[in-house]
Structures are given as C-alpha cells and as structure tokens.
Amino acid sequence: MKKFCFLLFIIFQISLANAQYLVKGVVQDSSGLPLTGAIVRLKFQADSIAAIADTDGSYVFRNVKSNQFTLSASFISFQSFIKTYNFSPDVKEIIIPAIKLGEASNNLNAVVITAVTPVKIKEDTLEFNAKSFAVREGSSVDAVLKKLPGVAVDKDGNVTTQGKPITKVRVNGKDFFGADVATAIQNLPADIVKNLQVIDDYGDQAKLTGIKTGESEKILNINIDEDKKRGYFARGTGGMGNQERYLASMRANFFRGEQQISVNGTMNNTNLRGGGGDGTTDSKHIGVNYRNKFNEKVSVDGGYSFRNRDNNTFGSEYTQNFGFGRFEDRLSDNSNRSNGHNFWGNFEYTLDTLNYIKISPYGSFDNSANTSLGTSFINQTNIKEITERSSRSFGNSLSGNIGTNIFLNHKFLKKGRNISLFAAVNYNAGEGSRDVQNDYIITDSIGRDSTRNQYQLIDNSNENIRTSSNLSYMEPIGKQSFVELSYNWSRSNTKTNRYTEDVENDLAIPNPNLSNDFEYQFTTNRLSLNYRYLHQKYNYTLGFGAQQAQLEGQNINKGLRTDNKTINLVPTARFVYRFNKQKSLSVNYNGRNNQPGFNQLQPLTDNSNLQNTVTGNPNLKPEFVHGLNMEYNQSDWKSGHTLYTNLEFSRTQNKIVTTKVQVDNTSNQLTSYTNTDGFYSLRGNYAYSKPFSERKYTITWDGGASFNNNIAFIGRDGVISRNIAQNLVINQGLEFGIDLKDIVDLEFRTSYSVNSTRFSQESSTDRKTNTVEFQLEGENYFFKDLTLGYEVSKRINSGFSNSAIKNPTIANVFIEYRFLKGNAGTFRIQGFDLLNQNTGFVRDVYDNIIVDRQTNRLGRYFLMSFGLRLRKFGV
Structure with missing residues (x-):
C-alpha cells in the first residue's frame, strides 16, 4: 500500500511538472486607458519570458509550466509593477486582474x-x-x-x-x-x-x-475620484425676476460603485444654458441617465430626455449677390414650438476573454409648429428694379428616428489575430405641411408698379432606411506589425413625396408640376488593406482602398430614372509620434463620400419664392472629400506651459454647388445644382498657455485662420460663367487670468478678427470686415461667504454693409451670499444686459453670396434666486 501511494505521489508530481498554463491580462494607466507597448515579464523557477502589450493593452503567455510565478510590468515614465501569484493547479487559463501603472515620481533622500x-x-x-x-x-x-x-x-x-x-x-x-x-x-x-x-x-x-x-x-x-464613487449629490435652484422671468432647476446624482443614476430637470425663460441664444425662449427639459456594471461580463448604460421649447426670434438679414447686382434687406419674425423625446443606450457583454458584444439602440420623436412672417426689399441694380415682398408661412411637422449599432469582436488564441464586425441600421420618417403666401410689389426702372400674389398649400412626407456594415480582420506579421483587411458596405434608401395645391379664389387646385413622388438609393462598397506598425514611441498605418459609390433615382409619377456610378481610389495614412510624455505629433489622412440631399436631387421646382425658384438635379454625383489633418501638442510639466496646434486641409471632388440664372430683364432667378471640382479649404489654429507664480496668473495666446475656395455658377444674358469666392478669416486673441484663492478669479480677453472675400468676376465687389472684442469675466470674494460676479464684453465692428449692425456692450452682474453648513445654501441677485444692447449677428460666405444676419436676444432683466446643495459620500 505504501508503495502504491508513493507511486501515485510520483505520478502526481510528474503531471504537475508537465502541466502548462495560459496566462493573460491587460496593462493600463491609472485612468484605465491601455498602455500599448508596455513590457510584461513572467518568471517561474529559473525560467523567464517576456511579452509586449498589444494595442488594447493586452498580453498573453502560453505554455507556462508553473502555477506559481512572479509578474512584472514597466512602461516609460510610469512606476514599475511586480507581484507574485499562486493559483490552483486546476485552473488552466489564468486571468490576471488589470495591472494599473501610476505616474512615476521622484525620490530624493528618502523624501x-x-x-x-x-x-x-x-x-x-x-x-x-x-x-x-x-x-x-x-x-x-x-x-x-x-x-x-x-x-x-x-x-x-x-x-x-x-x-x-x-x-x-x-x-x-x-x-x-x-x-x-x-x-x-x-x-x-x-x-x-x-x-x-x-x-x-x-x-x-x-x-x-x-x-x-x-x-x-x-x-x-x-x-471621478475613487472615494466619490459611493454617495449622492444634488442641487436645486429656483428664481424669479421682472418681466415675468423665472428659473427652476434640479440636478441629482446617485453613485454606488459601478451603479449610477443621474436626473436633470430645468425650466426657464431666461435663455440661460440650454435655453437657446437667439430670440426669446421658454424651455423645459427633463433627463435621466442610468448605468451599471452587473458583473465582469455585463454592463449597461442609457437614458431618456424630453425637451419643450417655445422660441420667438425676429431679426434682419442683408444678402449681397454680386453676380447679379442683387441686394436684399429682409426683416423677419419667426416663432417655433417644439417637443422632443430622445432615448439612447448601450449593452455590453463580455462572453469571455476572447469575445465581446456591444449593442447601442437609440431613437427620437419630434413635433413642431412654426410661423414665419417677413418683409423684403430687393434692389436689382443691373436692371434698376425694386421689389417689395411680404411673406407668410405657417407649418407643422412630425418626425421619428430609431436605430441601433451592433459591434462584435473575436480575439483568436494567436496574439494580435482579431476579427470584428460593425453593423448599423436606422429608420427615420417624417411628414409636414405648410401654407405659404407671398405678395409682390415690383417697381421697374421708369417707376411703374405691378403686383403678383401667390398662395400655396404644400404637404411633404419622407422616409429613409440606412444600413451599413464593416468587417475587419487583423493578422500579426511580427511582434510589432499587423495587417488589416476590411470591407465596408452601406446603403441608404430614401422616399419623398410632395403634394402642392394653388389656392385661387378660396379654391385649392392641385398643381401636378409642383408635386412629385421621388425615390433614390445611395450604395457604397469599399475594400481596404492596411499595414500597422507599433512601437513604444511611435506607430503608423499605411493603407490603400477602392470605393465604388452608386446613386440611383426614380421619379415614380413622371417615369424618369437616373443612375450614376463613381469609383475612387483611397489611400490611408496615419502617423503618431511621441517625442516623450510631453510632446506628441499626429498626422492623419482619410477620404469619404457625401451623398446629395433629396432636395438637391429631386427634379421638382420649388416656387414658394417666385423670385428665386429652386429645382433639383437628378443627375448629381456624390461628392468625394480628401481630408488631411495634423496636430502637435506639447506640455512642459516643469514650467507648466501648454501648446496645442492643429492644421487641416480638405479638397472635394464633384463638389455640389449652386447654379443661379437670372431671368432676362427681371429680378427673378432660377436656382439649381451641379457638380464641379476646385473646391478646397485650409484651416489652422493654435493655443499657447503659460502660468506664473504657482498658476496664480496665466497668459494665453490663441488664434487661427481659415481659407475657403468657394465656387458657384452664374447665368446672365444667356451666358453661364464660373465665379470663385475666396474667403479668408483670421483671428487672434490674448487672455490674462488671475486666480487668487478666496480673493479673485478673473479673465480679461481681447481678440481681433478679419473676414475678407475676393471674387474672380469683375462684376463682384470684394468685401472685408473687422471685429475687435474685449471681454472681462470674473468673481471677487469677500468675507468667504460673499461673491461679486461680473461679465462685460464690447464688440466693435467695421465693414458691414448692413446699417443695422451695431457695436454692442453687454454687461451682466450678480451678488451671491453663501450660508448654511458647508455653504450648502446660496442666495443670488443677478442683473442681465444692464445696458440693454444684447444682439447677435454673424456673417456667412458661400457660393457668390455674402449674408449678414442679426437677431434679437433677451434684453435687460433682473433675477433673484435661491439654491441648495445636498451631498454625502462613502455610503
């Protein structure tokens, strides 16, 4: 018996000696991001093996001959990790908990x-x-x-x-x-x-x-800080003011480890955050967000929100169409009421260390009603004709949108071999109706007046189904090299229906020429091959792809059909270089298709504005955009300064642009769309920040420039010519900040911008505007419980043709008193736009047109509010 037991013992020891284990895990920084390229070593008895962490921070050791071993991990500028493990011999696949490396610190004389x-x-x-x-x-x-x-x-x-x-x-x-x-x-x-x-x-x-x-x-x-992941915090605010202004908000968050519930509710008519900038807005909003990680395999997050908005905006708009010598001054008064429901979510399931699923559903439902009133004065200088147009439009709409994204990933046992599938489906539909009325009084060159009137009832409906998928397979061809083969397919099917009636003598008469039933499909197929090289300091991706895009359209009630196919060869390039932990450079190139909108494609004339009728072009091709982006970021930890720079260039093939043809001897124009080349844009910006005296003072320089080569086609006197509008915008800012604890926290900023446009046609006059702005925003603290806050800005504009453009000075101020234990309670008195000069304006440049817009914003009012904070952690 003793010999038999001894024999069993020998056999057991031999089996242990021959046992082999699979050891795997991930290396991350303290925030949970993967440390790609980290070196992991495993030592058991006299043997030692090493591995380099993959792109997701993962590592794998195969054929480990002991269930007892020491594991170490290291990465440049991070603290090293070392730990000894002893697992049961029955566990053949050993999963190490995530190794998180902290930032390296300096040790000097044991301090x-x-x-x-x-x-x-x-x-x-x-x-x-x-x-x-x-x-x-x-x-x-x-x-x-x-x-x-x-x-x-x-x-x-x-x-x-x-x-x-x-x-x-x-x-x-x-x-x-x-x-x-x-x-x-x-x-x-x-x-x-x-x-x-x-x-x-x-x-x-x-x-x-x-x-x-x-x-x-x-x-x-x-x-979030680890010690704040259990507990709750909530804040409520209520306020009332003159001119029937009010404000109420409630925000609450509940944390219990991986479980979090957040609730946010606001209602106000003060245009404060989320209420809307232009016009006056009464806004109500409620939102709920939930997330939870039930175990190591299953986690969910999602939410729902509802928003109600009632907005009224009136403003002025000055449009300069130089190709036709057409200048339009327009005054408008618009009101819009809308309700919106939104939901979103994510379901993540990690079956095991090799398989992962993520499903992300979403949806929305919106309804709105709007009214638009306007008066336009149009000066057609080339034929000396003046038009006064009065317009009225009443409409309502319903729309819904629902879809989901699905992502599947499988890792093979061979390190770096990976296959993944991304699929998406989306369905949206909408319907709406509009009553459009226009009255024209036209004065010709010799002073004769004529009138035209128009009244239309328009019903629209649309439906769109989008589906797409991307299959990717990645194969390692070395310790630091990978090859990816991917295939992408997408399809969008759109149906639109428009039914128009002309109202004459209170009778609605169907207009078949302005009614249409149109359907089109946009399909793309793309096959790509990419090579990726991974290094601790740098990585790059080089690839090449071919993409076919097909645009098919059917004008159902008119029996017309269109079919356009394009093939684009698309190189791919991405390079990232980390000089050290403080400096990084990245360069990225990509190409993509843009499909035309159905209003651009639909072969139907929209004459809701008789002086600018718009007709779609069913023969449009999809655009193809080449984009190049470069970023350089630098942070000097010793001096504290930071530098961020960005440079982008894009060029668009088959750019969809407008063609505008003037009807002979009238102020009317016919607008359509066509494809052309030659459109490109260049944009760059930077921000440099330098703190002083332990960040008590900070100076920031920032600025940028953008250049757009816009193209349009102008038709006049039977000749259509190409007009290029080159728009250059340059801006430069300087900011000085003071942050003295419990004394003052303020920022003073000044900026200058210039916006210039040059046209290729001699009949178009070049334009240039300048804007200088000064801003002071800050808070002064008195007796620890009293705060004086202020915000003052001044804009000085020059070069705008519209006389309505002003140089506003906006001044806001508040006084706040904190009380109760832990300063949980606040009482505040606020004054907004004390000089009553709040207006908003913007300049847009596109095609051969410059548009200056100015809108009303909420003017001077005063508000008194009370706030209360509740919080507790560690529960």
Missing part, C-alpha cells in the same frame, strides 16, 4: 516628491488634472472646462477644442446624457472629478484593433 501634472499628452488624448484647475466650491464641471487651455465653453453650454465641437460626454468611460453636452457638464460637481480627458474617438472597432481610419470625433471623458 517622496510627487508633482501634480496639470496636462498629460497621450496618443489621441489630452488629460487635464482637475486639481490643477481649481474652481470655487459648489461649481460644476463647466467651470473647470473654462479654465482648460484650448477649450472654450459658450453661453449655451457648447464646448469646442482645437476648432472642433465636443459631441459627447462620458463618465468613467461610459456615455453620460447621450449627445447632450450642456446637460452633462452642468450635472456633475467639479470637486468630485479626478481628471478630464479630451479624446479623438475613432469608434469601438479602432479601440480594439488599433487601426484608426476616417474622421474622429471629439469627446470628453470625466473620471
């Missing part, structure tokens, strides 16, 4: 000196340490964003950086209030935030494969 790094530069990410941009107690995240170099927040809560808008906000990597950026940044208090990351996001597929092609979108990810 640890840990420097707070304000800005970190990663491949596609700028990370800002929230503690380095301190704000007043009780402030929301939007106050922190205002302090970040290169980031701008406007009055409506829209956020832009490097000339691009932030389109989405995430919290700890999960979507937060969908695409409602303003709500998201106002919902979270600033003092729970660990860091804020501005990310160039290329989608779920790029995160897993590392192959980043196409255009990215800017998103904001907010990481």
Whole structure:
C-alpha cells in the first residue's frame, strides 16, 4: 500500500511538472486607458519570458509550466509593477486582474516628491488634472472646462477644442446624457472629478484593433475620484425676476460603485444654458441617465430626455449677390414650438476573454409648429428694379428616428489575430405641411408698379432606411506589425413625396408640376488593406482602398430614372509620434463620400419664392472629400506651459454647388445644382498657455485662420460663367487670468478678427470686415461667504454693409451670499444686459453670396434666486 501511494505521489508530481498554463491580462494607466507597448515579464523557477502589450493593452503567455510565478510590468515614465501569484493547479487559463501603472515620481533622500501634472499628452488624448484647475466650491464641471487651455465653453453650454465641437460626454468611460453636452457638464460637481480627458474617438472597432481610419470625433471623458464613487449629490435652484422671468432647476446624482443614476430637470425663460441664444425662449427639459456594471461580463448604460421649447426670434438679414447686382434687406419674425423625446443606450457583454458584444439602440420623436412672417426689399441694380415682398408661412411637422449599432469582436488564441464586425441600421420618417403666401410689389426702372400674389398649400412626407456594415480582420506579421483587411458596405434608401395645391379664389387646385413622388438609393462598397506598425514611441498605418459609390433615382409619377456610378481610389495614412510624455505629433489622412440631399436631387421646382425658384438635379454625383489633418501638442510639466496646434486641409471632388440664372430683364432667378471640382479649404489654429507664480496668473495666446475656395455658377444674358469666392478669416486673441484663492478669479480677453472675400468676376465687389472684442469675466470674494460676479464684453465692428449692425456692450452682474453648513445654501441677485444692447449677428460666405444676419436676444432683466446643495459620500 505504501508503495502504491508513493507511486501515485510520483505520478502526481510528474503531471504537475508537465502541466502548462495560459496566462493573460491587460496593462493600463491609472485612468484605465491601455498602455500599448508596455513590457510584461513572467518568471517561474529559473525560467523567464517576456511579452509586449498589444494595442488594447493586452498580453498573453502560453505554455507556462508553473502555477506559481512572479509578474512584472514597466512602461516609460510610469512606476514599475511586480507581484507574485499562486493559483490552483486546476485552473488552466489564468486571468490576471488589470495591472494599473501610476505616474512615476521622484525620490530624493528618502523624501517622496510627487508633482501634480496639470496636462498629460497621450496618443489621441489630452488629460487635464482637475486639481490643477481649481474652481470655487459648489461649481460644476463647466467651470473647470473654462479654465482648460484650448477649450472654450459658450453661453449655451457648447464646448469646442482645437476648432472642433465636443459631441459627447462620458463618465468613467461610459456615455453620460447621450449627445447632450450642456446637460452633462452642468450635472456633475467639479470637486468630485479626478481628471478630464479630451479624446479623438475613432469608434469601438479602432479601440480594439488599433487601426484608426476616417474622421474622429471629439469627446470628453470625466473620471471621478475613487472615494466619490459611493454617495449622492444634488442641487436645486429656483428664481424669479421682472418681466415675468423665472428659473427652476434640479440636478441629482446617485453613485454606488459601478451603479449610477443621474436626473436633470430645468425650466426657464431666461435663455440661460440650454435655453437657446437667439430670440426669446421658454424651455423645459427633463433627463435621466442610468448605468451599471452587473458583473465582469455585463454592463449597461442609457437614458431618456424630453425637451419643450417655445422660441420667438425676429431679426434682419442683408444678402449681397454680386453676380447679379442683387441686394436684399429682409426683416423677419419667426416663432417655433417644439417637443422632443430622445432615448439612447448601450449593452455590453463580455462572453469571455476572447469575445465581446456591444449593442447601442437609440431613437427620437419630434413635433413642431412654426410661423414665419417677413418683409423684403430687393434692389436689382443691373436692371434698376425694386421689389417689395411680404411673406407668410405657417407649418407643422412630425418626425421619428430609431436605430441601433451592433459591434462584435473575436480575439483568436494567436496574439494580435482579431476579427470584428460593425453593423448599423436606422429608420427615420417624417411628414409636414405648410401654407405659404407671398405678395409682390415690383417697381421697374421708369417707376411703374405691378403686383403678383401667390398662395400655396404644400404637404411633404419622407422616409429613409440606412444600413451599413464593416468587417475587419487583423493578422500579426511580427511582434510589432499587423495587417488589416476590411470591407465596408452601406446603403441608404430614401422616399419623398410632395403634394402642392394653388389656392385661387378660396379654391385649392392641385398643381401636378409642383408635386412629385421621388425615390433614390445611395450604395457604397469599399475594400481596404492596411499595414500597422507599433512601437513604444511611435506607430503608423499605411493603407490603400477602392470605393465604388452608386446613386440611383426614380421619379415614380413622371417615369424618369437616373443612375450614376463613381469609383475612387483611397489611400490611408496615419502617423503618431511621441517625442516623450510631453510632446506628441499626429498626422492623419482619410477620404469619404457625401451623398446629395433629396432636395438637391429631386427634379421638382420649388416656387414658394417666385423670385428665386429652386429645382433639383437628378443627375448629381456624390461628392468625394480628401481630408488631411495634423496636430502637435506639447506640455512642459516643469514650467507648466501648454501648446496645442492643429492644421487641416480638405479638397472635394464633384463638389455640389449652386447654379443661379437670372431671368432676362427681371429680378427673378432660377436656382439649381451641379457638380464641379476646385473646391478646397485650409484651416489652422493654435493655443499657447503659460502660468506664473504657482498658476496664480496665466497668459494665453490663441488664434487661427481659415481659407475657403468657394465656387458657384452664374447665368446672365444667356451666358453661364464660373465665379470663385475666396474667403479668408483670421483671428487672434490674448487672455490674462488671475486666480487668487478666496480673493479673485478673473479673465480679461481681447481678440481681433478679419473676414475678407475676393471674387474672380469683375462684376463682384470684394468685401472685408473687422471685429475687435474685449471681454472681462470674473468673481471677487469677500468675507468667504460673499461673491461679486461680473461679465462685460464690447464688440466693435467695421465693414458691414448692413446699417443695422451695431457695436454692442453687454454687461451682466450678480451678488451671491453663501450660508448654511458647508455653504450648502446660496442666495443670488443677478442683473442681465444692464445696458440693454444684447444682439447677435454673424456673417456667412458661400457660393457668390455674402449674408449678414442679426437677431434679437433677451434684453435687460433682473433675477433673484435661491439654491441648495445636498451631498454625502462613502455610503
């Protein structure tokens, strides 16, 4: 018996000696982002093996001969990791918990000196340490964003950086209030935030494969301090003022580890954040956001929002059409009432270490009613004809949109081999009706008057189904090289129906010439081959693709058909170089198709404005856009300065432009569309920020320029000619900030911009405008509980042809008193637009036209409000 037991023991030991294990895991930084290229070593007994972390931070060790081993991980400028593990011999596939490396710190004479790094530069990410941009107690995240170099927040809560808008906000990597950026940044208090990351996001597929092609979108990810992930915080505000102004809001967040519930509700008629800038707006909004990670495999997030808006806007518009010598002064009064429902969600399921599924449904439903009244005075200088036009339009519309995105990914046992599938389907439909009335009084060159009247009833309906898919397979061809083969297919099917009736003597008469039933399909097929090389300091992608685009259209009730096919060869190039942790350069090229809109394609004349009838062109080809983008970012941790630069160039083949033909001896014009080449644009911007005296003072220089080569075709006297409008916009700003704790926090900014347009035709006169602006915004603190806030801006404009353009001075001020324990209560008195000069205006340049618009905005009023904050963490 003893011999038998001894024999079993020997056999067991031999089996253990011959046992082999699979060890896998990921290496990340402290915020959870993968550390691509990190070196991982595994030691057991006298053996040692090493691996390099993949694009998603993953590593794999095969044929490990012991269940007891020591694992270490290292990455440049990060702290090293080392730990000994002892697993059960029955577990053949060992999954190591995520290894998170902290920032390296300097040790000197046994004293640890840990420097707070304000800005970190990663491949596609700028990370800002929230503690380095301190704000007043009780402030929301939007106050922190205002302090970040290169980031701008406007009055409506829209956020832009490097000339691009932030389109989405995430919290700890999960979507937060969908695409409602303003709500998201106002919902979270600033003092729970660990860091804020501005990310160039290329989608779920790029995160897993590392192959980043196409255009990215800017998103904001907010990481919360670990000790603030359990608890609740809420804020309520109510206020009333003169002119029947009111404000009420409630924001609440509940955290319990991975579970989070957020509620946001506002109602106001003060045009404050989210209420709308132009005109006067009564706005009501409620939103709910939920997320939870149930276990290591399943997580969900999603939300719902409802918004009601009642807006009234009146303004003036001055249009200069130089090709025809046509100048139009227009006054308008528009009102719009709308209701909107939106929902969104994400369901993520990690079956195992090799398989991942993400499903993202979304939808919306909107209805609106609008009224538009206008008066135009048109001076046709080349034939000396003046037209006075009175217009009235009443309409309503319903629209719905629903869809889902599905992403599937499978990793093979061979490291780096990966296959993924992205599929999307979307359905949207809408219908609407309009009553359009126009009355014309035309005075010819010798003073004779004539009149024309028009009254139409127009019903529209449309339906669109879009489907797309992308299949990608990636194969490693070395330790640091990968090849990706991908196929992309997309199809969009659109149906539109328009039914028009002319009203004469109170009778509605069908007009078949202005009615139509039109359907078209836009299909693309793209096959691409990409090569990616990965290095700890740099990586690049080179590829080549071929894309076919087909546009088919059927004019059902008229029996007409169109069919256009184009083939484009599309190179792909992306290069990222990290000089060190403080400097990064990226260059990216991409190409894409743009399909025409159905109003541009539909072979139907819209004569709701008799002096500018518009007809679609069913023979249009899709556009193809070549885009090149370059970014250089630098952050000097020692001196604290930051530099962000961006340069973009795009050129469009088969650009869809307008053709405008003047009807002989009249002020009427016929508008249609055609394809042409020669359209391109160039844009660049920069922001340099330098703090002094431990960030008490900060100077920021920023500026940029854009150049657009716009093209249009003008027809007059039987000749159609090409007119090029070259638009150049240059702006430069200087900002000085003072941040003295519990004393003052202010920013003074001055900027100058010039907008010039040159035309190729001699009949078109070049135009140039200049704008100088001064802004002072700040808060002064007294006795710790009393705050004086102010915001003053002055714009000085020159070169505008419209006499309505003014040089407004806008002044807002408030006094706030904080009380209760922890300053939980606030009492505020505010005065808005004290000089009653609030107006908004903008200049647009396109084709051969310059349009100067000016609209009303909410004028002087006063508001008294009370606020209360509740919070508790660690529960």
